[in-house]
Amino acid sequence: MSETTPTAVLEDGTATTPDGLAVPTEKRDKPRSLWNDAWHDLSRKPMFYISGLLILFLIVISIWPGLIAGGDPLNCNLIDSQSGPTSGHPFGFDTQGCDVYTRVVYGARASVSVGIFSTLGVAILGSVLGGLAGYFGGWWDAILSRISDIFFGIPILLGGVVFLSVVKGGTVTTVSTFMILLGWPQIARIARGAVITAKQQDYVLAARALGAGHSRMLLRHIAPNALAPIIVVATIALGTYISLEATLSFLGVGLKPPAVSWGIDISAASEQIRNAPHMLLWPAGALSVTVLAFIMLGDAVRDALDPKLR
Secondary structure, rough: OOOOOOOOEOOOEEEOOOOOOOEEEOOOOOOOOOOHHHHHHHHOOOOHHHHHHHHHHHHHHHHHHHOOOOOOOOOHHHHOOOOOOOOOOOOOOOOOOOOOOHHHHHHHHHHHHHHHHHHHHHHHHHHHHHHHHHHHHHHHHHHHHHHHHHHHHOOOOHHHHHHHHHHHOOOOOHHHHHHHHHHHHHHHHHHHHHHHHHOOOOHHHHHHOOOHHHHHHHHHHHHHHHHHHHHHHHHHHHHHHHHHHHHHOOOOOOOOOOOHHHHHHHHHOOOOOOOOOOHHHHHHHHHHHHHHHHHHHHHHHHHEEEEEHO
């Protein structure tokens, strides 16, 4: 008796023969990459959607603050100094008579900008230096390790006070540059370890045996498989940099007026916390929610990209 040869496969996984008989077949799933697996895990986490929506909202109001705040953050009237919430001014007024709600909305621009620019700079500089050190090793690795040790020995808050006290300006560029200078060693060490692990894999050894050059192995084989830990650390660090900017501005060495920043408003409100607590509550709350959103996103990304946690 000869076997019946299926001629067409249906959507439910069965095949039909010329006689119209149904023959079951096995459906084969295509292998998924690390990034597909990560997205599959992220799409099932409520924390990812909550933090993602918060961050998207922060980015939108940072670019277009006028969408939800129609006033001018620098338009102040001393007659309204420290007044509580009124019609059209739900958060009240600060010491200078400025609308707290408008300043909170516009303050997101400076804080989020510092966080994003610092994180991008730290991730790019640290990844390049650490990746090259891990790939080539030898004297390059030794020099980078010693330089990293020197930077790790500098407390970032104390370094910020000293650096920003000497460098005048108090702009987003100045604060971001300082954070990049002191923040890259952490990413560099992580990138170094990830590259050392990746270059020992069989597919890299096979590419080297087939004559692949350094640039091809780094860009095509090693870098895509070493990015996961860098992305996780950078995502969490973004919230840390926003908090650091607020701390430096609170101490008077970060962003300077007329810049609008949550740290500047918290510093001004701290002296009047008993008389007008609303001045401190709203900018501090906005800062806390922002940092928490990025930490939540970093935790979700870490869980999705770490195979040991699945």
